[in-house]
Amino acid sequence: MQALYAQLLVGLINGSFYALLSLGLAVIFGMLNIINFAHGALYMMGAFCAYFLLNLTGLGYWPALIIAPIVVGIFGMILERTMLQWLAGLDHLYGLLLTFGIALIVQGVFQNYFGSSGLPYAIPDELKGGMNLGFMFLPIYRGWVVVFSLVVCLATWYLIEKTRLGAYLRAATENPTLVRAFGINVPRMITLTYGLGVGLAALAGVLSAPINQVRPLMGADLIIVVFAVVVIGGMGSIMGSIITGFALGVIEGLTKYFYPEASNTVVFVLMVLVLLVKPTGLTGRAA
Amino acid sequence: MAEAPAKTGATPVLSVQNLEAWYGESHILHGINFNVNAGEVVTLLGRNGAGKTTTLKSVVGIIGKRTGSIRFDNVDITRASSDKIARMGVAFCPEERGIFASLDVRENLLLPPIVRPGGLSLDQIFELFPNLKERLNSQGTKLSGGEQQMLAIARILRTGARFLMLDEPTEGLAPVIIQQIGHTIARLKSEGFTILLVEQNFRFASTVADRYYIVEHGKVIDGFANSELQANMDKLHTYLGV
Amino acid sequence: MGEVCLADEFILETHGLTKEFAGFFAVRDVALKVRRGSIHALIGPNGAGKTTCFNLLTKFLKPSAGQILYKGQDITALAPADVARLGLVRSFQISAVFPHLTALENVRVALQRQHGSSFDFWRSKSVLDRFNGRARELLNDVGLSEFADTPAVEMPYGRKRALEIATTLALDPEMMLLDEPMAGMGHEDIDKVAALIKRISAKYTILMVEHNLNVVANLSDTITVLTRGQVLAEGNYAELSKDERVKEAYLGAGHD
């Protein structure tokens, strides 16, 4: 039973990454109607950004948490301005293909310059060590990741659901033309939204840098799992994607305990089951 | 083509000349000409699909391809982006009302940004539409059709724009609500707003309008003042097919 | 038995048909009875729920409540394709053609469904040539003979509507639902299509939504007036044109 609790908690950590990534995907999808295949690559860039900040400028983990998402966010906005915006009005699938190409380029370039085995990034001193919770040994850093990403997710939710800016965003998701006709610069909002979604991915990258090797391909396989998460949750609601992300992390964690052989596939199997029962996903609007 | 007499001495707030517009591949407007003077209520009448809504959408810049000339406050806005047009003081209330389902009433109301000083305060708006105050926290689309229409009008009054374009504000509404909207428009007119109205319901239009233009097949084919309405009744029946 | 008689007389009936969109009743408690062999028009001001009603009848929307009977059979739960297979075929408000197929191919797609072989991926499509004769006949009927080999996307708007009707006729339906068949047409086209509808009504039951009251007046046997999602009145044109409530709904709050 103790081990079970431990797995539950551990599952939440993966869930944090799923939630941050699927949240970013949902935000982008809402405004741009694009499934951002480059999300995994941008997540990787976030981690690399943290590495560079440390090794080139000496800025450690804490500044990286702020700077990396901004830097990668700006990179994302440049992508949106130079490429994605030209796809407006075309079939959504072109967005998928374009971002897939971008992902290949970004990952390839990083692989050329930094090899494939990756770079080290240490856990910040403040978060080293662990706590004995009685039923498990919890590395402090992991606890921090869960709490922090939950805070970020909720903050994003608050930003979108409860603020004026969020109201613009939701309105523009429903009817961009009309919102623009009210005097709001929707194209700029779209750019910013892409930056925000990408920034969330980069943030997840920074969070994962101390746990995982900083590798060019660190996001490549992860993104497919996140896609499955998105299919399961549907992309109708912000809260939906957060909850689904965490929930699937926990389910995966439990699978690792009860039947580890299937832990790689459990998310995909769940996806199939959800599709059979409720094709639009758990919280999804009709496509 | 009979040009409707404009009030002497008035400067046109909006002047549309030879406007053509395309919706995707289909050519909808084939040369629209009309003026709206400051303080007037002008109504575009016409059958379904005649091009009235497209005209409004062209003015506010949300129709893909448009040629000709649209001048607002003596500035050419033919090719301006819709957010710039809106910021110059053109407020648009679409036919389908455009109430956002994911926003509550308050958010819907506060959505359009203030473009210039002089808009109605929230208190003034609640005085015009008392219903809205009670329903501030409901989801926008949970309102009744009439309330939605009021909300759609109310939110563009806040922005400070003095030129309003209302696309069939009475559509699908109960007579008592239509009356209320009529009163609102009259009140706005008395406060100096300039209003361009699209209507099929010309009985309603006749209660508020100063002048009319008839749109058919993407062209303005006729125009007359409210005083000439009775004289033009027969023509009107032919044009509108009623 | 009464029920059977009813089914004989009325090809389509609804009871308490209701559609709610997030608290808003687009269609509310509508009871409709369409007599076999008649032209039945559904009119009402914009936003009265005509198109929603239409989509409910053809199953493109799921009713929130109520029942739809077609030839006495409850079709409330059927899929749209199944409804079409029962002989209840619709048109769309905006012209619905297959843009990159020629007019002939458009009609053939409909003919093909009826005569099977639609899953045959191993046969040449030249087997479809046997439908060409019938397809040309249908195109001829709606005055589109010279457009047979034109891709639908290149045809004028009014002709697309005619093509849509020809495609619908190809299914040889018992009942046709026409959604604003005259929308966006010029006078000449309107007359042509009106004549066409009149002509085909000899064979089919037609339920149409239409704005153009002249057309409605000339064509319809029965008219149902909808406002705000509910039935306001029903009758023939002469009766309705005297009805004050109808006038008011149409012409607004003002007085003459």
Next chain:
Amino acid sequence: MKQKISALLFGTALAFCASAAVAQDKNIKIGVLTDNSGLYSDLGGVGSTLAAQMAIEDSGLAAKGWKIDLISADHQNKPDIATTIARQWIDVEKVDILMDVLNSGVGLAVNNVVKEKNSIMINTGAATSDLTNAQCTPNTIHWVYDTYMLANSTGQALVKAGGDTWYFLTADYAFGAALERDTTAVIVKSGGKVLGSVKHPLNSSDFSSFLLQAQASKAKIVGLANAGGDTTNSIKQASEFGIVAGGQKLAGLLLFVTDVHSLGLKVAQGLNFTETFYWDLNDGTRAFSKRFSDRMKNKAQPSMVQAGVYSGLIHYFKTLEAMGGNVHDGAKVVAKMKELPTDDPLFGKGSIRVDGRKLHPAYLFEVKKPEESKGPWDYYKLIGTTPADQAFRPLSESACPLVKK
């Protein structure tokens, strides 16, 4: 792909002299088939090509009238691409010998092509011990290491050093299972005990739950029967969970110096694993590695895969020289290579067994603590050596058809 290094110097003059004797072909074409872009590009990649080039230069054959061409290509870790390239090289480019060919799947696939075409492969990168076991051929030599050797050396040496209870973190596929199976056999034979194991899926990003189970087992050694990113991530996360700090030892069953480099000493310290080459082993390795890293773009030290390319080619050249020319007959050359003893500064004296297994000692290393390291790439201390004759799978257990029992 055609990075040609034509080393023809005094060629014509010497060839003219030699032609008086038996007209012998003195052309050699070498193909380095490696992973230039993927997961293993740090291990092999451009470094393997460089090592081959250095071997050509060091052989001094050019001065003796030989003409040696070198080409290389990226197999992208795809067996089908690799076999097409290999076929084309052998058929069209007339390549005599294929070097590196890392990645087990690719190695095995090319193994078949080489046999079919009677060419030669000196495999320095594939881990699978099948190359000299069930799938051995007269045309393939497996040079540097294999899974059996890694398991054997690491297991044996650690049990001897007191690490007698083990818990495995095993990648859940054939490769991981083989590593675990082989190591378990050695541990049990050496008197140790396996307390348990947990299978994790390939390419896991999160090992915490597996590490928790390993921690709970209280085993002295946590064996990592996985590879690549899985290994580095599990090491990194083990350090986070304080596994080494808590007194348990980590043993990597397939790990390379490049992995340690990318992990950093802070995380990798105390880790045990086996390699057959390390740049700082003796004067010979140091001299080679200095020259090598000077020519590498990122100043990296050679990995054992790259060192193997050099060593293997040196022996190949020696054999051809002994044969007096290139007979372009793979099986014949390989047979001769097996006859001759090997000797080079990188792997020392050794031999090639009848099954194609190159024999040399295996070294068990422990990764230094950051404070023990004297400079870049100073990572290992040697804690045990398994002699060449004990390091690899004995012929008595071999399933290779070339072995006559």
Next chain:
Amino acid sequence: MSALTDDTLPASPRAVRDEMIVFVIMAALLVIVPWTGIYPFFVMQALCFALLACAFNLLIGYGGLLSFGHAMFLGTAGYLTAHALKVWGLSPELGILFGTAGAAALGVITGYVSIRRQGIYFSMITLALSQLLFFVYLQTPFTHGEDGIQGIPQGYLFGIFNLAKPTTLYYVVLIGFLGGFLVIYRTINSPFGEVLKAIRENEPRAISLGYKTDQYKLLAFILSGTLAGFAGSLKVFVAQNASLTDVHWTMSGEVVLMTLVGGLGTVFGPVVGAFVIIAMQQYLAGFGQWVTVIQGVIFVTCVLTFRRGLIGEIAHFFRRSL
């Protein structure tokens, strides 16, 4: 959904004639390959991928469905054929039949699941399904994990043709490719293909005509999967191995790339695209590290400026259907 292939022309008799001429030229060029000095194994590999891309194109170009998981058919059929040949010792023709049938069965199952959503969701679902299968194959013993199934005997087709001889193998693969290509071409120009086009053009209208569109899409998916599997079975004889790379999602991405480069929804585009991409992989392998980057750049360029693809642009220029 039809925007991806919006400017296709209706198939006129002239178009059919054009296509037949190009087909004959293509077939003639391919037949003489063994005498040109072009390395036949390269062409064989390209042919297998060309067939795969054509199968993929059947789904996207004529069904409007972008599958991001077509590698699962290629890989599944490859594994099954390889296993049948090597372990069960089946003859080549039975091996191919077994592999292709396996892919067809997989198509039925995955199609049933994925057809429930459209557009990007469909793409994501197929991608996820293929990743699921990747993990399954990684763990199932018969695939030998990372090592793959190696040293597959090529055998004698129908007991007569020795597939170990490159020229014989080449013609067998060529016949397989041409056969598969014609099946696809026939499918496109069949009564079924007409309905498929109608659905792609205007699905609500097709429904209103009484077509149960999901059934048509499912059949298209199964056909596409089966032919992709056939390509995978043929490939086993060329590569003589079956490995995980064939089920990995990057392979699915490559198929999309091939089709995009050649022209989505064109008859010959996927073939050209496959040859371009395979040639690039083989002959630009010297760029080493840059292969993925180059692929990415091609993707981006195609989507931004070149959406019709090579053949699509040519066809558009000449106002022909190719």
